[in-house]
Amino acid sequence: MMEAHPEMELYIGMDVDPSALEIGQNRIEAFLASRETDGGDDEDALQGTLCAYTHAKNFKYIKHVLGSVDENIAVGTSGVDGILIDLGMSSMQVNRSDRGFSVLQDGPLDMRMDPKATLKAEDILNSWPDLEVGRILRDYGEESNWHSLQKRIVKARAMGGLHSTGELVKLIQRTCTGSGGRQGWIKTATRVFQALRIAVNDELRTLEDALHACFDCLATDGRLAVISFHSLEDRIVKQTFLELIHGDEADDDEDLASADIGSEDEPWFKQRVRGKNGTVLTKRPISPSEEEEELNQRCRSAKLRVIQKT
Template sequence: MDGTLGMGGHSLQILKTAGDKAELLGLDRDEEALALARKRLVEFEDRIHLFHTPFSRFEEALDEIGWDLIDGAVLDLGVSSMQLDVAERGFSFIHDGPLDMRMDPDSTTSAEELVNTLKHGDLARIIRVYGEDPLAGKIASAILKAREKEAITRTLQLAEIVRLAYPPKMRHTARNHPATRTFQGLRIAVNRETEELEYYLKTIVGRLKPGARVAIISFHSLEDRAVKHAFRDAAKGCKCPPHQLHCTCGGRPEMKVLTKKPLMAGEAEREANPRARSAKLRVAEKLAPDGEEA
């Protein structure tokens, strides 16, 4: 199962190497991406099942096609290159477009609505927690001041507000554009990415066959930390409090972590694809019911 199908790159390689009996379930909440993936995977059209749905609702898709357990699962989190490169989608602070950021354009709340309606504290929390920007309070204040004069409706309009909220010295020495973290925080909030991932991590283990592997690529520390902790907890088994000397819960390990440290792109890959520089891959394998490897 590819929970973030995108344009089908991962799925294409999986199908090419998995053998002629392999079937693949692909999920994405972006209908444009699904259409492109369907064309890209046309040679395997009799072995693919594509659904327009977020990956957190994967169990509904599994049930619909009659799959109880699966042999493997992959997630490639974050925003796709296609979404970043199309200004009209509103993800980019480099190209001007409507302030949207919805991965599914039919969903209800856009970045424009959040930026123009949220109170200072709520806006600052999104930028601080999801964007991990230490200047979140200052940025939120700048946004509220700007929207008193006119609605903030364009990506470059917001990017400039955030840029000017940075002190001149930080502005000139920053490695990335000052708006990078604010846009990240808003995107995560708009698409409820944290909640999606948390639910997926809680439920995916129960739909894996013994020996099945789940691989997750994340692009920022919040995601990577959530994956790391979920894999660690599933590998530990025991849910008793840390101060308790003896286990009384009877929990057994469900997973084996295969990546003690996340795998990252090498120099050649980073040069070929600069967006891979922050990608971190973690993999875990489902254990048999007795806690042994399958």
């Protein structure tokens, strides 16, 4: 973004994962240093034109973060021009077995995005009420076999409980015997791990809070873009965007029917939805192209939605 927008004056990066934050800080520092070195005749013009900050915070705390940088941009006075929220996990997190996100690597049943948080997946599996465990698998994992999995998880408690991702995967494999082979249990395990990760990090409620907070911090004509990776996230982004532009008058069916053709200057969106507080620029989410998927298979489920404030 910094390379694409040399006019940028302020950049703020936020992430709850300290490892991701450290990588981001190093890249930003390297970019600013290279820009300073390569400035040439324009070096004086580049100096001081971009201030960059990073914060170990979730986007729902964006007002506090902006206020700590400049209280004038925190709420309403001036606001920011653009916000990008990239949801989900990164390859870095999945590839580290000690984080507990990987179905294929044995590790602790952790799954915390923020290592300072207290709740772990192990706590949910071994001590939360039976019905709540089933609800998580059903609602957050959209897993049709949730009841059988719930019973096996509860039964495992009497035998010492579940304490590693490998033990959980073996339980899932036993539950999925004869249903689709390796691909069958991997798909089920992926849904179960997703459900637990969402519950551990309270991701869906946090997402809704973050969207409202970010929209409040936008300047007039400012845009909020969100990349989601599964249907639960995308559904919340879609509905919350409609609520934000229409306020209490939001109605999903009526809003979609009022969509009109998008701007010729920006062909990346085909239709938009207007409201009194703003415009949803993506009636239908933008998905990766075939070329993108060839370069990065993990992007195939990504969906981008964008809203603009009035």
